[in-house]
Amino acid sequence: MIKKLNLMKHVANAAMLAVAYSAPTAAFAEVFPNKPIRMIVPASAGGAADTLARLLSKYMAESWKQPIVVENRAGASGIIGIEAGSKASPDGYTALMGYTFMVQAPALYSKLPYDVYRDLQPVMQVAKSPNLFAIPTSLKVKTFQEFVAKAKEAQGKYSFGSNGNGTSAHMQGTVISRRAGMELVHVPFKGSAPEIQALLGDQITSGIVDIGSAQPFVSSGALRVLAVTGDRRLKSLPDVPTFKELGFEGFESVGWFGVFLPANTPQDIVRKYVAELTRIMRIPEVASRIESLGMIPTSVGPDAFAKSMRADGDHWTRMAREGNIRLD
CATH class of the missing domain: 3.40.190.150 (Bordetella uptake gene, domain 1)
Known part of the structure; x- marks a missing residue:
């Protein structure tokens, strides 16, 4: 309705x-x-x-x-x-x-x-x-806070993928990594499709990816979403918080x-x-x-x-x- x-x-x-x-x-x-x-x-x-x-x-x-x-x-x-x-x-x-x-x-x-x-x-x-902060479900993490805690315990060993250098995903991933006190290694790809394949293959531990590209894999349970950009939660992911709800301003765009x-x-x-x-x-x-x-x-x-x-x-x-x- x-x-x-x-x-x-x-x-x-x-x-x-x-x-x-x-x-x-x-x-x-x-x-x-x-x-x-x-x-x-x-x-x-x-x-x-x-x-x-x-x-x-x-x-x-x-x-x-x-x-x-x-x-x-x-x-x-x-x-x-x-x-x-x-x-x-x-x-x-x-x-x-x-x-x-x-x-x-x-x-x-x-x-x-x-x-x-x-x-x-x-x-x-x-x-x-909107963009999503997604992880492979093989990574046994349920919330963004848990991900941050694990990444801090293994500084420099966790990564985030993007669909290319200079993209929204690159900027958002870099800023969120710094603000949260993580040392995520940026791994750029030539588009969202290879980035998602890297997530599915456990080649990277997280990725900032657009919802259109990620949606089929989120729906199938292959990827888990821990946070979303924008000023409100998505109707398709009502249980996933926005970055703003998690205390990170500037991710409303x-x-x-x-x-x-x-x-x-x-x-x-x-x-x-x-x-x-x-x-x-x-x-x-x-x-x-x-x-x-x-x-x-x-x-x-x-x-x-x-x-x-x-x-x-x-x-x-x-x-x-x-x-x-x-x-x-």
């Missing part, structure tokens, strides 16, 4: 946003689009960003009667794809499926080939994805995914995107599909999305500094 009520609330919020952005006036917006659109994903195929891009593109193509081609531009932690999206012609025919790394990168690199706040137009945040256009895209086209994406997010099957991936469907419009990005950027800058994490 609770899940159904939350889904209904999400659909209602999306409906309100659709009304606000459903009145483009310029003549060219009425004929847009009249040729194929590409949706750049700055990550490899099969991940959460790619799955979301393909889900949304399917419904957009059906409605707009034009192909939406998903183009995976992985590399350099996503910088290559983000740069391609930011430097595309601002005519609406190139969109970008972005995610949290976009606002983390400025704290990790001294120089980037774009300015995420200046060169991109936020259109809509479509999903959030969660991962997010959203659609962007190049800066200076005509506002009539931006409004057309917002109206269409809002319509799609109102479809119960779409919200259910996103939830089935372990994510939380959202419908955050341009202004609120831009504001939250700034706040997130400040947060991750503080985390990177506390963890002394740089990638150049």
Whole structure:
């Protein structure tokens, strides 16, 4: 019942946003689009960003009667794809499926080939994805406090995995290790899939992993979750405390995914995107599909999305500094 009520609330919020952005006036917006659109994903195929891009593109193509081609531009932690999206012609025919790394990168690199706040137009945040502090069930630990105690008894022998250097998981794992007085060894992987395999194979003693990737293994009992990021417990894991409940502030931010256009895209086209994406997010099957991936469907419009990005950027800058994490 609770899940159904939350889904209904999400659909209602999306409906309100659709009304606000459903009145483009310029003549060219009425004929847009009249040729194929590409949706750049700055990550490899099969991940959460790619799955979301393909889900949304399917419904957009059906409605707009034009192909939406998903183009995976992985590399350099996503910088290559983000740069391609930011430097595309601002005519609406190139969109970008972005995610949290976009606002983390400025704290990790001294120089980037774009300015995420200046060169991109936020259109809509479509999903959030909390991270989990997970361990293999072979490690006979039931709570985060027990894990900390064991790690302190064997300093330097316990580890935490992440889905790569400079990721949310890397920063969160480093900071929580320091604050809790542990000496966890960071083991970065090229994505969540190999990280989870390392957890399952007892190659690492813990891992910070996104819920979408970990959910099947948590459900099967192969992994145990000791804590979650975010400002509230997850409906799917009601007995697992947040880091804040455990006394660790600064772990309320969660991962997010959203659609962007190049800066200076005509506002009539931006409004057309917002109206269409809002319509799609109102479809119960779409919200259910996103939830089935372990994510939380959202419908955050341009202004609120831009504001939250700034706040997130400040947060991750503080985390990177506390963890002394740089990638150049």
